[in-house]
Amino acid sequence: MIDQSMITTSITLDGYKVTRNLGLVRGITVRSRSILGNIAGGLQSLMGGRLSVYVDLCETSREEAYQHLIQHAGERGANAIINVRYDANEITDGITEVLAYGTAVVVEKITG
Numbered sequence: 001m002i003d004q005s006m007i008t009t010s011i012t013l014d015g016y017k018v019t020r021n022l023g024l025v026r027g028i029t030v031r032s033r034s035i036l037g038n039i040a041g042g043l044q045s046l047m048g049g050r051l052s053v054y055v056d057l058c059e060t061s062r063e064e065a066y067q068h069l070i071q072h073a074g075e076r077g078a079n080a081i082i083n084v085r086y087d088a089n090e091i092t093d094g095i096t097e098v099l100a101y102g103t104a105v106v107v108e109k110i111t112g
Helices: 035-047 052-075
Strands: 016-032 080-092 095-109
Touching (some): 052 080
């Protein structure tokens, strides 16, 4: 498992040098809200403010994609992931794909 401190949105990892670039890695999930969840979200939207039902769905989806990203990088032999990004696309009404992607690398601590 890759340590969380070795994952960054930056193109470098402070204090480390990239010794091997293992290429693009990604984690993907596809999610939808249940009928009951959509009803609850619709009721919340009538009141205005934070739509916790949808926030929870989005957070769960991003976390699942992120964990798949880490797993994919680990399978490639990486000890770090740089340039991490998220993307989301609606596949069809109410069904959304969430993608986490980045560059799997092997890094070594800079000594000196």
